Amino acid sequence: MSYKHIVPLLVIGLLLSACGGTAAPSAAPAATNAPAASSQIIVGLITKTDTNPFFVKMKEGAQGKATELGLKLMTGAGAKDGDNEGQVTALENMVNAGAKGILITPSDTKAIVPSIQKARDKGVLVIALDTATEPQSAVDALFATNNFNAGLLIGEWAKAFMGSKKPVIATLDLQPGITVGAQRHNGFLQGYGLVSSVDPNSSDLVTSAEVVCSQDTHGDQTEGQTAMENCLSKNPDINLVYTINEPAAFGAYQAIKAAGKDKDITIVSVDGGCRGVQGIVDGQIAATSQQYPLKMASMGVEALAKFAQTGAKPSGYTDTGVTLITDKPQAGVDSKDSTYGAANCWGTK
Amino acid sequence: MTAVVSKVTKRRSGVLDVLRGSSIMGPFAALVLAIIFFATQSDKFLTGANFSLIMQQVMVVGTLAIGQTLVILTGGIDLSNGMIMALSSVLMTGLAVNSGMNPILAIVVGILAGVAFGLLNGSLITAIGLPPFIVTLGTLNIVYALVRIYTTSTITNLPPAHLFFGNTFTIGGTEITYGSVLMLILYAIAWFVLRSTPAGRSVYAVGDNPEAARLAGINTNRVLLGVYTIAAVTYGIAGLLLVSRTGVGDPQAGQTGNLDSITAVVLGGTSLLGGRGQILGTLIGALIVGVFRNGLQLMGVESTYQVLITGILVILAVSVDYLSHRGK
Numbered sequence: 001m002s003y004k005h006i007v008p009l010l011v012i013g014l015l016l017s018a019c020g021g022t023a024a025p026s027a028a029p030a031a032t033n034a035p036a037a038s039s040q041i042i043v044g045l046i047t048k049t050d051t052n053p054f055f056v057k058m059k060e061g062a063q064g065k066a067t068e069l070g071l072k073l074m075t076g077a078g079a080k081d082g083d084n085e086g087q088v089t090a091l092e093n094m095v096n097a098g099a100k101g102i103l104i105t106p107s108d109t110k111a112i113v114p115s116i117q118k119a120r121d122k123g124v125l126v127i128a129l130d131t132a133t134e135p136q137s138a139v140d141a142l143f144a145t146n147n148f149n150a151g152l153l154i155g156e157w158a159k160a161f162m163g164s165k166k167p168v169i170a171t172l173d174l175q176p177g178i179t180v181g182a183q184r185h186n187g188f189l190q191g192y193g194l195v196s197s198v199d200p201n202s203s204d205l206v207t208s209a210e211v212v213c214s215q216d217t218h219g220d221q222t223e224g225q226t227a228m229e230n231c232l233s234k235n236p237d238i239n240l241v242y243t244i245n246e247p248a249a250f251g252a253y254q255a256i257k258a259a260g261k262d263k264d265i266t267i268v269s270v271d272g273g274c275r276g277v278q279g280i281v282d283g284q285i286a287a288t289s290q291q292y293p294l295k296m297a298s299m300g301v302e303a304l305a306k307f308a309q310t311g312a313k314p315s316g317y318t319d320t321g322v323t324l325i326t327d328k329p330q331a332g333v334d335s336k337d338s339t340y341g342a343a344n345c346w347g348t349k
Numbered sequence: 350m351t352a353v354v355s356k357v358t359k360r361r362s363g364v365l366d367v368l369r370g371s372s373i374m375g376p377f378a379a380l381v382l383a384i385i386f387f388a389t390q391s392d393k394f395l396t397g398a399n400f401s402l403i404m405q406q407v408m409v410v411g412t413l414a415i416g417q418t419l420v421i422l423t424g425g426i427d428l429s430n431g432m433i434m435a436l437s438s439v440l441m442t443g444l445a446v447n448s449g450m451n452p453i454l455a456i457v458v459g460i461l462a463g464v465a466f467g468l469l470n471g472s473l474i475t476a477i478g479l480p481p482f483i484v485t486l487g488t489l490n491i492v493y494a495l496v497r498i499y500t501t502s503t504i505t506n507l508p509p510a511h512l513f514f515g516n517t518f519t520i521g522g523t524e525i526t527y528g529s530v531l532m533l534i535l536y537a538i539a540w541f542v543l544r545s546t547p548a549g550r551s552v553y554a555v556g557d558n559p560e561a562a563r564l565a566g567i568n569t570n571r572v573l574l575g576v577y578t579i580a581a582v583t584y585g586i587a588g589l590l591l592v593s594r595t596g597v598g599d600p601q602a603g604q605t606g607n608l609d610s611i612t613a614v615v616l617g618g619t620s621l622l623g624g625r626g627q628i629l630g631t632l633i634g635a636l637i638v639g640v641f642r643n644g645l646q647l648m649g650v651e652s653t654y655q656v657l658i659t660g661i662l663v664i665l666a667v668s669v670d671y672l673s674h675r676g677k
Contacts, residue, residue, distance in 0.1 A: 050653055077652045082601040089406050093646040096402050097393050110503035114596025176501035
């Protein structure tokens, strides 16, 4: 046996002992709370990615509640937004590990449904967080921001803020076929009064004559900047920009500032992350609808624990609330200022 | 000529010799070590049901990696394979569900559409002499766009034929997925063809030294064209397995399929320089990724660490390949 065979054995041995080392502390906090670790109830949380601060906060909320209740929390995520197969794999592994219940933020709202069904058929309680599945009834319950309302709030605020000025709107959207993106977009336009009686659960974007440019950003800052640059060259008169989330809003702001139009264009957004709230303070974003991922996750873990102990299942939709954050309050539109926003935000400040 | 022939005939040997004398030894030891390690960490790991699950989870990338191995053995690379798989899967589901085509026919058409792009890859590489990296980077983008032009919404309510390979049968109390059996059969076929047929040996010869292969009378262009086309057949079948596993036709799928399959190939000890490697190494490579992902998740390790460890394993595998190559 030459050295080339020994090298991998050594390194793999080291690697395995190293990952044994990292794994032990991560399981420890839950174990110390439960005397009988073998009979500990297992619950799972599957997020879209594990890099986005929104999901980091969500995981934090779930872990906190799980530790408090003495549950063992398993976590999993897709490799990137839209990675359905990664979520399916995590779901299967958790069911196999004996999880009683699983919280999931579906990356692909339709594609995940058959896999969720398989888990539910085995008696696992599945709750969707943040994003509804299509159909919503594919899960036992949904704990989420009402994204249509989140859109409505910034739409109503923008209408009051713009006053008699004629809106020339750019929308920086998520990507086709995803409910959240359509709900926020459609809510915004309905809140502004440009469209009426839109189906709040539709995954199709509505539009109106005032919307002169719509681009997909995948909620990404760089793509948001490119999209805004393109919109400005298409129509330099744009004076109001709706963005799917705050990274897209910051991207838009970069493009607008580079074009020297930052005094003429108002940006509204959804999320209420700490960076976004700072954007309100700095005057880059005018208003944003703040949502509460930590609350979604802790409520979700509570519901799973209740199911594991008593068999009681939650059902239907629970609104985890949304608050309009702006430092330019408008009469007739409820809002809180950026100080409140910063105290309740998620992500790093 | 004699050099080429003697080199490839040496490959005809028993199972033990295959393990001992080839690039497969390191990956195999890694897999066994990983299994032993995870078995000590979780009582859920070493069960028939869990192994069946791991097979089911690697069947898509594992099948995709068969084609990738063939391509890499010729010294090429295929960046388009994940998207070709996605195209096959949305077409076979879309045609059956939205256009009312006979389900079996729709599956065949979906796979053939993928094969057409394999043929295109092979033609551009042989006829114009473009580098495989560039050609498949181009088709990657073309096919990505075509998938989205065809549909942006997920196709559901699939007919039973599409779901067949996701179904299970029971042996000794363990549920086994038909799809993982299909994957193993495809590996067995590829293994047989590569080691026991002239066509298989010419794949190694072309990758080892195209000039020598040409002088030895091998039509290198025909070999390359054949490899890219046959590889695309495995991508199409991977598309069918993906559909049966997830129960939907998903236009978002396949975007990391190229790198995931290259990971499996490299972990399996196949050289990216071409000409050296074993198809069964790729199966082991895919299983290593699956075992780590499953085992770490059962232990409750965050998914970021699963990615970290995959990265370390890849660098390790390539280092071994490089060191052993230099040592000769």
